[in-house]
Amino acid sequence: MCRSFAPQGTAARALIALSSRSGDVAELITRRLAALAHSGLKALDEPTVRAVVRQAVRAVRTAPPVPPADPPADPALAALRRVVDELTASTYAIGELMLEIAPVYLSDTDAADVLALLCEKIGEPLEHGLAARRYAMSGDRRALHGTVL
Structure with a gap:
């Protein structure tokens, strides 16, 4: 077969x-x-x-976006950009775990019901958990704006 x-x-x-x-x-x-x-x-x-x-x-x-042609001259800005890229990659991994608990077919409202207790237990605001879930579904960093980033 x-x-x-x-x-x-x-x-x-x-x-x-x-x-x-x-x-x-x-x-x-x-x-x-x-x-x-x-x-x-x-x-x-x-x-x-x-x-x-x-x-x-x-x-x-989860690869960081292509850096600008001219890297930042300020080392602090370059370091901050690396930290944001690492945070984004970690948030994607968290989002994948959230999807295991609240699969993609659930609406945000239904997912919130399922994820509320988990987010409380890990000390993360529910909105951050939902944003990570949306980011894992879409791969679009804009899903994180106003929450994690």
Whole structure:
């Protein structure tokens, strides 16, 4: 029986959002699969391939935006830009965890009901948790404006 690989849910949306960067994703997947093949792994099972694709998509989606042609002359500004990029990448990872608890098919209102207790337990405002969830769904940093960033 031949099964085709068709990404579903968040993975499918992520690939659609990355259509303009498909070369970057393909390059990462190729390098990671080649590394696995050279590591002595005899066969690649579906979960392994899925994990490689998920990691490549995450790496490209959470990559910091292309820096300006002229890097900031002020070292403090350059350091702050790096911190913001790290915060954004961490927030994306938190958003993915939020999506595991409140899947993408839930509205923000329904997700708020599900995530309220979790956000309270981790000491994060609910709005920050919802913003991280929206960022993980969209890959668009604007989802974080006014909350985390």
